[in-house]
Amino acid sequence: MRAGRRGRAALAVRRPSITVLGIAYAATSLIINGFQAALTAVVPDRFPEHKINLASALVGVGLNAGVLAGSLIFVWLPDFAGSKGYYLMAALIVTTAVIFALASPDADSRHLPREPFRLGRFLAKFWISPRKHPDFGWVFLARVLLMLGYFLVFAYFFYALQDYAGFSADKALATAGTLFAVNGAASVVGSMVAAPLADRLDRLKVFVIVSGVGLALSLVIPLVLRSYTGMMTFSLANGFAFGVYMAVDTALVNKVLPQAEDAAKDLGVMNMSIGFPQILSASLGAAIVGTIGYRGLFAVAGVITLAGAVAVLPVRKVR
Secondary structure (H helix, E strand, O other): OHHHHHHHHHHHHHOOOHHHHHHHHHHHHHHHHHHHHHHHOHHHHHOOHHHHHHHHHHHHHHHHHHHHHHHHHHHHOHHHHOHHHHHHHHHHHHHHHHHHHHHOOOOOOOOOOOOOOOHHHHHHOOOOOOOOOHHHHHHHHHHHHHHHHHHHHHOOHHHHHHHOOOOOHHHHHHHHHHHHHHHHHHHHHHHHHHHHHHHHHOOHHHHHHHHHHHHHHHOOHHHHOOOHHHHHHHHHHHHHHHHHHHHHHHHHHHOOOOOHHHHHHHHHHHHHHHHHHHHHHHHHHHHHHHHHHHHHHHHHHHHHHHHHHHHOOOOOOOO
16 A cells, blocks of 8 residues: 555656646746846946947857757757756756856955845836837837747747648657757857858847848748748748847847946846747747647748837837
């Protein structure tokens, strides 16, 4: 009897409920977004203004290279596609965080003046009025739309390969891994191509517009080619366009911050423009697929990314 109870308990630990999985996912997202917010603040703290474009390029290439490396791990090491992958990702996050903290420590700030902490004043500072700071608001909106258009498709890409492109479950799994890697590699190339051009021309808005239009056009490909060739072409074009955006994203954000002394806090607010689309993409994608199907998903994502490109046009602080 006791042995049976222990076995059922062990089974429950190995197979947690959807509730436990949801709580764990939420906790992970909270920690990762906090990690990313702090890491984003490093750019204005440690790079002078004339080096912001270069820093943005490096951040964009690094992020896309990380996506590529993560995809290749599960393509080349399929054994890590199961529960082992979670342990591997946890170890990599901790290891890289420790290495960064030791190799690039913060300067001592204890001598800087500090205001007395007041909760109400602290919370009030997180509101950035789009009327007073329209450039910040437009960049925030553009970022939300471009990220939402990107994540909307990839949240359901595995299922689209089965239900839309007609792959079997096993083939869809292998194909999805390959296409994610292709998309990541194309993103790295896009960032590396756009980065020196953006730095030399100092015209960030142009690259955001090109990226948004490119993302929208890439989403037309699966509507025309409902096959492996179509999905591969889409992954290449979509990844390249996204890489172009990531090459200038950090520079664009830093150049529309309201006040230099609040850069870290304002970047934390701006960081929500990445987290919110990832949260929304799952529920919005389900609603779209459930009503107008996967063709509608690609079409809606294309319209959203195009709107993201348009949203950056009113920004005045950057060209």
